[in-house]
Amino acid sequence: MENRTDKNSYTILFAIGMVLVVGALLAFTASSLKPKITENQRIEKQQNILYAMGVNDNEGTSANFISTQNAAEAFSKYITKQLVIQNGNVKEDNEAYLIDVKKEKSASNSDPSKRRLPLFVGVKDGKTFYVAPIYGKGLWDAIWGYVSVDENMVVQGAYFDHKGETPGLGANIKERYFMDDFIGEHLIDENGNFKGITVAKGNADPKNEDKTDNEVDALAGATITGDGVTAMIKSDLKLYKPYFDNLKTN
Amino acid sequence: MGLLSKKDAKLITDPLADNNPITIQVLGICSALAITAQLKASIVMALSVMAVLAIGNVVISLMRNIIPSKIRIIVQLVVVAALVIVVDQILKAFSYELSKTLSVFVGLIITNCIIMGRFEAFALANGPWRSFLDGIGNAAGYGLILVIVGFFRELLGSGTLLGFPVLGDPIEKTGLYSIGYENNGFMLLSPMALIVVGIIIWVQRSRNKELIED
Numbered sequence: 001m002e003n004r005t006d007k008n009s010y011t012i013l014f015a016i017g018m019v020l021v022v023g024a025l026l027a028f029t030a031s032s033l034k035p036k037i038t039e040n041q042r043i044e045k046q047q048n049i050l051y052a053m054g055v056n057d058n059e060g061t062s063a064n065f066i067s068t069q070n071a072a073e074a075f076s077k078y079i080t081k082q083l084v085i086q087n088g089n090v091k092e093d094n095e096a097y098l099i100d101v102k103k104e105k106s107a108s109n110s111d112p113s114k115r116r117l118p119l120f121v122g123v124k125d126g127k128t129f130y131v132a133p134i135y136g137k138g139l140w141d142a143i144w145g146y147v148s149v150d151e152n153m154v155v156q157g158a159y160f161d162h163k164g165e166t167p168g169l170g171a172n173i174k175e176r177y178f179m180d181d182f183i184g185e186h187l188i189d190e191n192g193n194f195k196g197i198t199v200a201k202g203n204a205d206p207k208n209e210d211k212t213d214n215e216v217d218a219l220a221g222a223t224i225t226g227d228g229v230t231a232m233i234k235s236d237l238k239l240y241k242p243y244f245d246n247l248k249t250n
Numbered sequence: 251m252g253l254l255s256k257k258d259a260k261l262i263t264d265p266l267a268d269n270n271p272i273t274i275q276v277l278g279i280c281s282a283l284a285i286t287a288q289l290k291a292s293i294v295m296a297l298s299v300m301a302v303l304a305i306g307n308v309v310i311s312l313m314r315n316i317i318p319s320k321i322r323i324i325v326q327l328v329v330v331a332a333l334v335i336v337v338d339q340i341l342k343a344f345s346y347e348l349s350k351t352l353s354v355f356v357g358l359i360i361t362n363c364i365i366m367g368r369f370e371a372f373a374l375a376n377g378p379w380r381s382f383l384d385g386i387g388n389a390a391g392y393g394l395i396l397v398i399v400g401f402f403r404e405l406l407g408s409g410t411l412l413g414f415p416v417l418g419d420p421i422e423k424t425g426l427y428s429i430g431y432e433n434n435g436f437m438l439l440s441p442m443a444l445i446v447v448g449i450i451i452w453v454q455r456s457r458n459k460e461l462i463e464d
Contacts, residue, residue: 005315005316005317005318005319006318006319006320010318011318011320011321014316014317014318014321014325015318015321015324018325018328022328022332025332025336026332026335026336029335029336029339029340030339033339033340033342033343036343036344037339037342037343040342040343040346044346061413062413068346163353164353164354164357165354166284166285166287166354167284167285167287167288167291167354168285168286168287168288168291168403168404168408168438169287169438169439171354220407220435220438221287221435221438221439
């Protein structure tokens with residue numbers, strides 16, 4: 001007897017059946033879980049922003065967000081204003097943190113004036129923090145982060161994350177020892193121009209005591225990811241400079 | 251009489267040493283190189299592959315009599331990809347933190363040749379229970395090598411284990427670093443994983459001459 005599973009008709013029917021079953025299964029899982037996943041991502045954004053301005057549960061050398069349950073409450077407590085800057089105009093928008101920086105960035109390729117820049121103003125212990133999101137690309141996939149600065153564009157805190165950098169190498173951008181290096185670094189050079197912060201290899205300052213050199217120490221084995229961090233800080237935070245210039249003159 | 255018969259127990263113990271998927275069958279090398287710079291990543295990857303391989307082996311084994319032989323590789327690929335994506339989605343919804351740790355590995359799990367290799371070589375010809383054991387055994391053999399490589403790469407490359415500084419602080423020059431020891435940054439790069447795997451293969455074959463091919 002010929003094996004029925006060798007027949008062409010059976011093979012085709014099986015393939016069709018398999019595609020239908022698997023497709024339905026995946027579609028069902030994706031759509032039924034979507035609200036929960038979106039909610040998780042929303043909370044994560046709040047945690048990221050709070051982390052950058054120093055509201056976190058850090059202990060020892062590990063980076064910990066404020067807990068998921070407390071995120072919403074802390075977010076409304078610490079973040080006093082959410083701003084959207086577009087074309088030099090500043091307006092308040094309580095959903096600014098939901099702006100997709102990736103979409104804004106790609107839309108601005110054709111028309112830079114269209115880009116909306118979210119900025120979160122937070123107050124903690126009487127000190128004002130300005131938190132800005134940044135977005136760029138690492139070695140394998142997207143990298144992004146939130147940087148908080150004071151009125152003089154001196155970094156007060158930074159949070160970086162990535163989609164698919166190599167564990168142990170590029171993925172270390174989200175480790176405390178890398179992110180904490182940015183604290184106190186100046187984004188502006190001594191002449192008042194925007195210079196950014198370079199993730200530099202072989203700089204002679206591994207303890208990062210020189211805060212005005214616009215450099216932090218690079219990660220071993222993560223050259224391209226580090227360059228990506230440098231690039232996204234340069235390109236994205238530069239756009240906020242006019243806002244801070246205004247802040248000073250007023 | 252134990253929980254497993256002698257024959258079944260062999261399914262688990264064989265891949266740990268004399269039929270190890272990495273050192274003997276030389277499968278799954280790509281992921282072994284990519285993620286072993288840290289011990290923690292090695293452990294996470296080993297556990298993920300174990301879950302996927304055990305469940306996938308059972309699914310393929312249950313389907314083995316109805317899979318058309320002409321498209322069996324495609325069917326295997328679909329099963330493992332669907333499995334990984336469903337698990338990833340569920341983790342994203344209910345355990346977001348864990349899913350973020352795992353997200354990097356999802357692509358690497360799907361393309362891990364050990365998984366396809368076991369589907370093809372074992373699950374298509376054996377029952378679900380034996381396939382399950384084979385999946386656990388092979389993933390454990392894979393994980394064992396991953397953990398060994400991860401241990402040496404993290405220890406010699408970063409001076410830490412599971413993120414904990416065991417050799418002292420390289421910048422403050424405490425512990426071992428105070429007498430002039432330095433981390434070997436080269437250990438963090440993928441080529442060193444290949445060399446460590448090569449050393450394991452050498453040690454294993456010199457202890458058991460039967461494993462040496464002509």
